[in-house]
Amino acid sequence: MSNTPLDLRSAVLDQIVPAGEPWMGTVERGQILRIVDLEGNQAVDTLFYNAHATEERYSAVDTIRAQGNIYLTTGTELRSSLGATMLTIIEDTCGRHDTLGGACSAESNTVRYALEKRHMHACRDNFLLALARYDHALTKRDLPSNINFFMNVPVTPAGELHFADGVSAAGRYVQLQAQMDVLVLISNCPQLNNPCNAYNPTPIRLLIWAAG
Numbered sequence: 726m727s728n729t730p731l732d733l734r735s736a737v738l739d740q741i742v743p744a745g746e747p748w749m750g751t752v753e754r755g756q757i758l759r760i761v762d763l764e765g766n767q768a769v770d771t772l773f774y775n776a777h778a779t780e781e782r783y784s785a786v787d788t789i790r791a792q793g794n795i796y797l798t799t800g801t802e803l804r805s806s807l808g809a810t811m812l813t814i815i816e817d818t819c820g821r822h823d824t825l826g827g828a829c830s831a832e833s834n835t836v837r838y839a840l841e842k843r844h845m846h847a848c849r850d851n852f853l854l855a856l857a858r859y860d861h862a863l864t865k866r867d868l869p870s871n872i873n874f875f876m877n878v879p880v881t882p883a884g885e886l887h888f889a890d891g892v893s894a895a896g897r898y899v900q901l902q903a904q905m906d907v908l909v910l911i912s913n914c915p916q917l918n919n920p921c922n923a924y925n926p927t928p929i930r931l932l933i934w935a936a937g
């Protein structure tokens with residue numbers, strides 16, 4: 726990986742994902758995926774699958790154990806359920822990403838906020854919608870613990886999780902290089918009840934560059 730900045734005009738994909746919407750696509754081995762937090766402190770709930778054998782998928786536990794650290798940033802190897810490196814974080818202008826907090830769902834909205842929040846749009850619904858649109862037989866049981874890019878969930882010395890104010894800002898990005906062909910499943914979180922995004926979901930930009 727050279728230190729030459731990547732030319733935005735040479736990206737093979739350059740797409741805005743609107744606030745609250747899902748996205749699913751493939752990143753081939755060697756390709757570079759950049760996720761840009763366009764307006765700041767947007768949670769980008771993300772899962773990865775081996776594109777050729779989707780029963781192999783991102784594993785938060787294997788990733789944490791492999792690097793001996795709970796936070797994801799530059800140098801983190803995102804490990805699969807079989808222990809393989811799926812992607813490597815090669816650049817990170819945010820500095821910290823969470824993989825403990827999980828994705829919001831109708832159920833968690835009810836428990837965390839209020840009963841009448843049950844029917845609000847949530848990441849789990851986004852994941853299921855994207856999977857249903859995609860031509861694959863993946864369902865609810867294929868949703869393991871996810872990554873929350875740009876989300877700040879510090880763990881206290883006593884081991885408590887805190888959903889803290891974000892450390893990201895407009896224009897910050899995380900860049901990953903695929904070590905295998907991966908299916909990428911994103912929910913650009915629609916959450917309206919959590920101060921982590923200032924109660925204001927915002928769009929993200931996805932860029933992919935060819936290998937080499």
Ligand SMILES: [Zn+2]
Binds near residue numbers: 830
């Ligand atoms: Zn969410």
